[in-house]
Amino acid sequence: MTEALVTATAAGLPRRPFRLSRNRSRALRPWYRITPLVTGLTLVTFLVLVAVLAPLIATHDPLTQNLTAILQPPSAEHWLGTDKVGRDVFSRLVFGARIDLRVGFLAVLIPFVVGSLLGAVSGYFGGIIDAVIMRIVDVFFAFPFYVLVIALVYVLGSGERAIYLAIAAVSWVSYCRIVRAEVLVAKNQEYVVAARLGGLSHARIIGGHILRNVIAQAVVYAMSDIVLDILAIVTLGYLGLGIQPPAPDWGGMIIDGQPFITTQWWLATVPGLAVVFTGLALSLTGDGLADLLAPERRK
Amino acid sequence: MSANVTDTAVPTLEVRDLRIGIRRGRHDVVLVDDVSFSVAPGERYGVVGESGSGKSMTLRAIAGLLPSGVEVLSGEIAYAGQDLLAMSPRERRALMGPGIAMIFQEPLTALNPTARVGAQIAEGPREHLGLSRRQARRLAVEMMRRTGIPDPERRAQAFPHELSGGMRQRIMIALALSCSPRILLCDEPTTALDVTVADQVLKLLSDLCDDLGAALVFVTHDLAVVAQTCQRIGVMYSGRIIEKGSVTDVFAGPRHPYTLGLIESAPDFDRPDRPLVPIPGTPPNPADLPPGCAFNPRCGFVQDDCRIDRVELASVDAGREAACLHPVGMSR
Numbered sequence: 001m002t003e004a005l006v007t008a009t010a011a012g013l014p015r016r017p018f019r020l021s022r023n024r025s026r027a028l029r030p031w032y033r034i035t036p037l038v039t040g041l042t043l044v045t046f047l048v049l050v051a052v053l054a055p056l057i058a059t060h061d062p063l064t065q066n067l068t069a070i071l072q073p074p075s076a077e078h079w080l081g082t083d084k085v086g087r088d089v090f091s092r093l094v095f096g097a098r099i100d101l102r103v104g105f106l107a108v109l110i111p112f113v114v115g116s117l118l119g120a121v122s123g124y125f126g127g128i129i130d131a132v133i134m135r136i137v138d139v140f141f142a143f144p145f146y147v148l149v150i151a152l153v154y155v156l157g158s159g160e161r162a163i164y165l166a167i168a169a170v171s172w173v174s175y176c177r178i179v180r181a182e183v184l185v186a187k188n189q190e191y192v193v194a195a196r197l198g199g200l201s202h203a204r205i206i207g208g209h210i211l212r213n214v215i216a217q218a219v220v221y222a223m224s225d226i227v228l229d230i231l232a233i234v235t236l237g238y239l240g241l242g243i244q245p246p247a248p249d250w251g252g253m254i255i256d257g258q259p260f261i262t263t264q265w266w267l268a269t270v271p272g273l274a275v276v277f278t279g280l281a282l283s284l285t286g287d288g289l290a291d292l293l294a295p296e297r298r299k
Numbered sequence: 300m301s302a303n304v305t306d307t308a309v310p311t312l313e314v315r316d317l318r319i320g321i322r323r324g325r326h327d328v329v330l331v332d333d334v335s336f337s338v339a340p341g342e343r344y345g346v347v348g349e350s351g352s353g354k355s356m357t358l359r360a361i362a363g364l365l366p367s368g369v370e371v372l373s374g375e376i377a378y379a380g381q382d383l384l385a386m387s388p389r390e391r392r393a394l395m396g397p398g399i400a401m402i403f404q405e406p407l408t409a410l411n412p413t414a415r416v417g418a419q420i421a422e423g424p425r426e427h428l429g430l431s432r433r434q435a436r437r438l439a440v441e442m443m444r445r446t447g448i449p450d451p452e453r454r455a456q457a458f459p460h461e462l463s464g465g466m467r468q469r470i471m472i473a474l475a476l477s478c479s480p481r482i483l484l485c486d487e488p489t490t491a492l493d494v495t496v497a498d499q500v501l502k503l504l505s506d507l508c509d510d511l512g513a514a515l516v517f518v519t520h521d522l523a524v525v526a527q528t529c530q531r532i533g534v535m536y537s538g539r540i541i542e543k544g545s546v547t548d549v550f551a552g553p554r555h556p557y558t559l560g561l562i563e564s565a566p567d568f569d570r571p572d573r574p575l576v577p578i579p580g581t582p583p584n585p586a587d588l589p590p591g592c593a594f595n596p597r598c599g600f601v602q603d604d605c606r607i608d609r610v611e612l613a614s615v616d617a618g619r620e621a622a623c624l625h626p627v628g629m630s631r
Contacts, residue, residue: 193409197400199393199396208422213411
């Protein structure tokens with residue numbers, strides 16, 4: 001009977017050409033239909049462009065002081081006025097995007113990689129490895145984020161590198177926990193069991209079969225984490241532990257502008273708005289990514 | 300038997316007195332008890348039984364996949380003369396793929412949903428045969444072609460959810476056979492497929508194993524599948540093999556009442572008007588077996604001596620064994 005079926009097919013029933021479906025992702029909608037994602041990505045792209053093209057966009061050198069023209073209001077010459085030593089606020093804002101975005105990105109990239117790998121190893125192997133890694137994670141979680149970051153920055157000495165190292169040293173634990181929880185579920189999936197049965201090495205199984213199925217959660221978290229990290233950088237700047245003057249940084253600009261809040265209010269407000277704008281852009285992106293990568297969890 | 304039998308002296312797989320169970324204080328719960336069978340190179344061996352008979356546990360023990368808490372209590376599993384249970388995890392891992400491979404019941408869950416099927420097939424050969432990415436890729440497409448997948452170059456780019464059930468099981472077969480294993484373990488590989496596709500897949504499986512000289516261990520509850528695929532058979536009940544023999548002999552004249560019951564409870568195409576006779580009762584709890592023969596409470600031929608001592612496998616005919624004091628169709 002089966003032969004009959006097979007022959008009938010071979011004998012000339014029209015065969016539909018095989019076509020791969022167009023919508024590859026597990027999402028119900030293609031990415032460009034997810035409004036928050038498109039909005040967020042547009043804003044992020046804008047910010048990145050500003051940061052990359054800062055030397056072209058800025059109207060003045062962000063470091064050049066002009067003591068004859070301090071605290072000027074916005075004008076055709078200085079679009080956002082000048083600060084207390086006569087530097088152009090608009091140019092400093094544009095160059096500040098460069099530093100703050102770079103530090104924010106690095107402060108997320110390092111813990112994302114380190115935390116995810118440790119989390120995967122912890123969840124996959126279990127036992128003593130898991131116990132040791134998770135107790136270390138618990139220790140880090142026991143301290144408030146800012147207390148630990150400030151202490152570390154103090155020890156490492158302030159500056160760009162100290163900031164992202166300090167943040168990385170503290171925030172990898174979140175990635176570790178997220179990925180570990182996902183791995184605990186994924187490692188009992190039949191396709192992982194099947195891969196183990198195929199005699200594949202642990203590295204191949206973790207990298208090729210487990211991480212690619214669980215990394216979406218960590219990516220979504222990373223987006224909101226960048227927001228937190230940029231806020232942390234600004235906060236550190238405000239506390240005088242951040243990017244060292246005279247380098248332009250939004251946190252430093254806010255603290256510089258604070259004494260003049262009643263007279264030249266834009267000095268502190270404009271960099272504050274830049275922080276809000278960045279936070280909004282990254283939050284929308286994170287929200288959209290969550291919709292795209294893990295739609296089943298959003299219900 | 301298969302044409303590829305080269306060395307009949309050492310069986311490809313030999314399971315000897317295998318006991319699997321859960322250690323619990325003084326009384327272990329024994330799930331698989333004294334199971335022995337051997338599979339010659341290129342041979343196709345069927346293990347039949349209902350749910351909970353221990354057939355899947357036996358297979359999982361061979362594959363090294365026992366669930367946590369369940370362990371091999373005693374016995375031996377030898378692959379080509381080497382004791383699998385004495386091997387280090389690393390040695391064992393090196394064997395999985397080129398030595399022993401397995402096909403799962405549900406191909407959709409056994410394939411990684413986020414990886415293209417061609418790449419998944421290529422992984423084993425890259426790991427075990429040391430092939431380059433390119434060579435492994437070519438081998439994957441070749442394996443897909445051999446499993447009868449049309450247009451394999453393009454389908455290698457597909458994700459598992461883009462393929463049909465039968466196609467996925469073909470991918471699983473291609474994956475399992477990609478390192479030319481000497482034994483292929485199959486755990487009900489056709490249960491998730493509809494009958495016509497299952498039939499094609501079984502035929503394909505037998506043919507490919509013959510081509511590659513792989514032995515097949517086939518675990519199923521479906522007698523028809525075993526009859527179609529295997530040469531020898533072991534029937535399991537309540538963790539033990541209760542009847543062994545060649546497929547033709549066992550089907551022509553089952554000696555154990557349980558085997559007879561299994562055959563009579565399944566439809567037979569040659570005799571469509573024969574009534575189906577169910578086996579009354581349910582299998583016993585492995586923690587609380589009845590005294591004597593484990594099948595005695597459900598057996599239609601039970602006699603008083605069946606309830607006293609455990610009944611061991613004994614030779615009933617040439618090349619056949621049954622664990623029954625009063626074998627069906629024999630006067631003893």
